Amino acid sequence: MSKLKNAVVGQSGGPTTVINASLAGVISEYLSKENCGTIYGAVNGIKGVLRGDLLELNSTFSTKDNIELLMQTPSSFLGSCRYRLKTDTDDEIKKIVSFFCEKDIGYFFYIGGNDSMDTVMRMSSICAEHDIKVIGIPKTIDNDLIGTDHCPGYGSCAKYIATVVSEMAQDAGCYDIKNVLIVEIMGRNAGWLTASSALARDEKISAPDLIYLPERAFDEEKFLFDIRQKLLNQDTVIVAVSEGIKFADGTYVAEDSQENKKDMFGHGQLGGAGKKLEMLVKMRLGIKVRSVELNIPQRCASHNASLTDVTEAFRCGCEAVDAALSGESGKMITMLRANEPEYNISYDALDISKIANGEKIVPDSYINEAGNDVTDEFVKYASPLIMGERNIIYKNGIPAHIIR
């Protein structure tokens, strides 16, 4: 059996809870081959490749212990980047390919979202001339990649959101006074994450009582009306809003308040959509109101990761290696869902040109008619993705991480 060519794996784009689980999958699967060569990590993604910054991974991850730690470490172990290869010339790609040839690289795995899949697409055509296989592995909390049932990273983020919305519902309802809590959730163009707040509901928990996604135009008067209606029958109203909600004219709800601020401070971004709506409710309804921006913790709360998500992310990494070794290239690993009633995922590799630069928003069938909630169909779609918990390894009272 001849020795396999060496491999490079990189991580790109915004962090998620499980991007390292996919990295663990790539490393484990490659190293499981008897004739494996060296697997390198690209430090800071394609930027690291361009500057020749590779990290040998074989020794660090020869033990199962470090793989386990990697599986529970949030963000990118290898470091990430937001770098798009220059489009006016192929010089950068040629430089990379020549570097790969020098290092006897036969496989390049890139874990990332939309922009990263563009990198995969552009590299694969030139790499093909040198028999270098290029495979993309999906990753994004936003769940907006097309061609796959869902994206690794989404389930864990959704689980954290549902968990803290459920906990905050207990918190907000502790006094016997009328009050509103507005929870601002990530997702600029696609409302998948904000929608997942609905998974907090239970027979006895109505929260979130209202859900506003960027897929529907936001109307202040309708929003205030909705809250007033809810307050007729309950003391506490919990509202989930996407950071990216927009008015009918296309301006962001958050942007509107930032313009005001710019006038005064000379720079923007004081508060987001949640803060804006908090002010609106305070002024117009005159009741106790608070807003909470879930912010960074939602995309890195690996202490509360979804076991389903972690397992699938790992498996996507494994599938990428197997696809590359069987000769495929220029593809991204996708997940296909089997028919009901059992949740069951099979894996495939889809031509990258069908995926790169596309965006999947929440479909109409998942949003209610009034545009202030999700449908049961959405809940049926999203519920399986947050199931299960990992046995987290703790050290000194907090989850242990592995650091580069």
Next chain:
Amino acid sequence: MSKLKNAVVGQSGGPTTVINASLAGVISEYLSKENCGTIYGAVNGIKGVLRGDLLELNSTFSTKDNIELLMQTPSSFLGSCRYRLKTDTDDEIKKIVSFFCEKDIGYFFYIGGNDSMDTVMRMSSICAEHDIKVIGIPKTIDNDLIGTDHCPGYGSCAKYIATVVSEMAQDAGCYDIKNVLIVEIMGRNAGWLTASSALARDEKISAPDLIYLPERAFDEEKFLFDIRQKLLNQDTVIVAVSEGIKFADGTYVAEDSQENKKDMFGHGQLGGAGKKLEMLVKMRLGIKVRSVELNIPQRCASHNASLTDVTEAFRCGCEAVDAALSGESGKMITMLRANEPEYNISYDALDISKIANGEKIVPDSYINEAGNDVTDEFVKYASPLIMGERNIIYKNGIPAHIIR
């Protein structure tokens, strides 16, 4: 063996992750007595007692399952209040005592912070005339009650803070660019919670790199200097600040920005200390900066509770019952720490007059000389409080709660 008199238990003040664990302790211990009577929950604390709103608890909590669920439910199962008994007359207390006599109540347990202990103190003297025992049970995330080594509620909040700061450090450090992350943590007058962010540190994690507590006057220029110094040797600087940091002249850092906002919007509270410092860093240092307000999740993240904290909170409830049954009254349960090296807590009951309305801030020995960090002595104090995790019962992918 004659039947015990009935008991009332109430919860008061801001929610914590473990105030229900103390409730579970009171209920379990009282019901464990062979000759127990009825134990009632006061809905919304002393406000509920005043309006005669009592909930019979014997049947709901006769099963161990519901006690377990209660132990992992954040906030106040019984509902809370921020009500102080009127001070100009004892009419309210007399009304309560007469209601207690009518219901054959012999024991009143009140779980709460500073204000709640004032209620306990004021009630105990009049209750003594009617042989009603009144015992306070400490509860506050702020850890500012005097007479006790620490307060139930603090450890779990500290564990969540240390956990997410550690996770956010991974997140913030993923790109190879200079950036600052400012984390705003609860605690208006006492910096215990902000200090606990130091528990995120590890051999390989320096975050938080700087810590500012309300116990020291805040100086903008020194703050900017501190950050510049850190940026010389590292790309990512993580700063923990208390929501209550103040300038030397006594004005809150947050307040300052709110006054500006008031001029424009006609109402305040747009952003807190973190947002203010984010703007400052952006303007003055011109680098990438972000602020995160940990907000409500820090005080209700029962999914990541400290087992030590939950266990001690439960035990405080048990101790309160035993103290009352042995004839004590007008006292609060306190925790005393044994000498090193082993962390070991014993329980006592301290005269409430020595506790009510007092406030314990972070002592000088826990703050470094430069006023931008905590000392090893603090870490030694706080570390044991965040140890251990509960086996959380999940339902549909999120922690199960019990709702009144």
